Amino acid sequence: MSARRLAAVCAAVLALAAGSASATPTPQPAPELSLDEQLQQIFEHLKADRCEAALPLMRQVFTRREFLQKPVAAQGxxxxxxxxxxxxxxxxxxxxxLLAKADKVAGLHDFGLQARVLTGLYGGHVDQAVAALERLQAPDALKAFKLELFQDLKQTLAAREKADLRxxxxxxxxxxxFAPDEPFETFDAAWAEYARMIVDQNPAGAARAAARISDPGPLLELRLDKRFAALVDAEPARFDLRAAAERKLAADRAAMAANPKLLAGPHTVASDLRVLGRADEALAVLDAALARTEPNAWTDAGDQLRWARNERAYALLALGRFDEAVAALRQGADLDEHGTLNVSQVINLAEVQLQVGRPEAALETLAVFEAPERRASxxxxxxxxSGQACAYAALGRKAELRMTLTWLAAHADDNPAAHTRALLCAGDVDGAAASYKRRLADPEQRADALAALSQFDPPPVTAPGVKAAAERLAQVRARPDVQAAIAKAGRVERVPLVSVYWGDI
Structure with missing residues (x-):
């Protein structure tokens, strides 16, 4: 909370505290300052943004008997x-x-509820965070939060047993x-998930959630799900995926021009261009951005630099420049991730190495996760x-492949797509088909499965590992049992876009 907001709240406290309670407190030695004088000092400290000075005074106030005689609103x-x-x-x-005590005494204002969302999430009490979020009333109550907080909360609630809280x-x-106001950020995937959660019980609510979506990826998920067929048929222009991708590119280009110091701009625009099959333009955008080496060229370089290098590697891969793609992703993998050892780019580096036919290198890359300090979710x-399984399959290391597939099957609920991908790498068409059928039968997973079984435009150059996986996927897709499962869940399509993330499988 800002100093100005704290000062305003404190002024309200002083106004409430000015009235005396009817009860007379038990006599006690007179403190150096009266209660109202202490409250005035607290007000001055908060007005000057000095919480460290206000806190000791507030702790003193809480020990005074006359404080408990003030109106409960003032106490709270x-x-x-x-x-x-x-x-x-x-x-x-x-x-x-303290917030719990305030809530018990007088209930929380929106600013207190906002704080309890944070203490619940980062204190390990996610049920409390959700409950506080549900009690917020003001239309602008969410403006105090960045999108990252809700992404963190949603990720914390990702487990199946927490679906109700999610x-x-x-x-x-x-x-x-809620609408994020940070440039290049979107909550569209979450709105698509929410629409899928409620569509059977609340079609109007699902339609309202779907109306917020403009990103072609989440639009595709709804387009393929038979439960949204009427909505898609009613708004064909909005669900035109190629047009949606073009609109997103135009919007992100405008945002990039308006925010020239955010590296997220070139990164996002480059991804948009790859979706449209324009990997050469994507590479040019990123090369121009990464050539800027002046101090403070990018205000978000701390987190975005690794993703910009990641995106550059994908553009190089799509253009058939395999050695350069590996080198670019290695640069990204060497950068910290949120102040700790990198996880995302290391996993992506191993995948690129697999795609270009270097399974030994992929195993060496993934070996860093044996160190306990490199923690992945x-x-x-x-x-x-899954990457290790694919490498073992490529190298003919059958015993290690069997052990890894057994482990993946036991933990498949943590990431069903990773399990499916390993089965495809192993050439287990029956196992992969069974995995897809389970995902298609699950309302929470069917969107990803339908998208994975759809056919996308190829990139300008297809890496050898991608070709092999596509052939096995085609075998799975053509099976009558898989076709029947697809028809029950929705449909698959020929999508006029390039799939830009290898994990969409």
Whole structure:
């Protein structure tokens, strides 16, 4: 919370505290300052953005008997402010205790609920974070949050057993009409997921969520799902995927021009161009951006540089410049990820090495995950194991392949696509077909499976590993049992775009 907001809240506290309670407190030694004088000092500190000075005074106030004689609204909001200050000082547990006390005494204002979303998420109480989110009332209550917070919360709730909490979170964001205001950011994938969650019980709500979507990827997911057939038929122009991709490119180009110091701009525009089959233009955009080496050329380089190098590698791969693609991704993999050892680009590097026929190098790349300090999520570990399985298959290391496939099958719920991909690499067409059928039968997974079984435009140059995988996928797609499962879930299509992420399988 800003100093101005804290000061305004404190002013309200002083106004409430000015009235005396009817009860007379038990006599005690007079403190050096009266309660109102201490509250005034707190106000001055908060006005000057000095939480570290205000907190000791607030702790003193909480020990005074006359504080408990003040109106409950005054007590509650003072606890609230103390909680906010504790949070700003990085003491999440202490902040949460004070906010809980404020809630018990008088209920929380929206700013207190906003704080409890944070303390719940980062204090390990995601149910509390969702409950606080559901209680927010003001239409602009979500403006205090960056999109990253909701992505973190959604990721924390990704496990199947937390699907109810995830739906509640998305329902709260839907009610408050959440829209990220950061350039190049989108919540479209989440809106598509929410639409799929509620379409059977609440078709109108699903249509409202779908109306927020403009990204061609989530639009494709809805387009293929038979539950959205009426919506797609009613709005053919909006579900025209090629037109949607062109619109996204135009919007992102405009945003890039308006935000010349954000490396996310060239990265996003390059990805848009690859989707449209224009990998040469994508490479030119990124080369121009990465040639800027002046100090502070990019305000978001800390996180975006690794993704820009990642995107450049994909453009080089699409153009058949395989050695350069590997080198570019190695540069990205050498960069930290959120202040820790890189995970995403290392996994992507191994995949590129597999695609260009270098399974030994891929195994060497993935071996870094044996070190405990390089931590991947359960989802990421599945990609690591899947990459190892593909390398073992390419090298004919059958015993290691069998062991890895057994492990992947036991953990398939953590990342079903990674399991499917390993089965395809192993040439297990029956196993891959069974995996796709399970995914198609699951309302939460069918969108990814339908998209994976669709046929996309090829890139300018197709890497040898991609060709082999595509041949096996075609065998799976053609099977009558898979065709029947597809028809039950929706449809697959010939998509007039290039698939730009290898994990969409």
């Amino acid at each position: 909001v003072t606890y609230e402010m103390a909680g906010l200050c504790e949070m700003r000082e990085g003491r999440i547990e202490a902040a949460d205790e 739906q509640r979170m998305l329902a709260a964001l839907d009610r408050l009409d 359960a989802y990421g570990v599945m990609w690591v194991k």
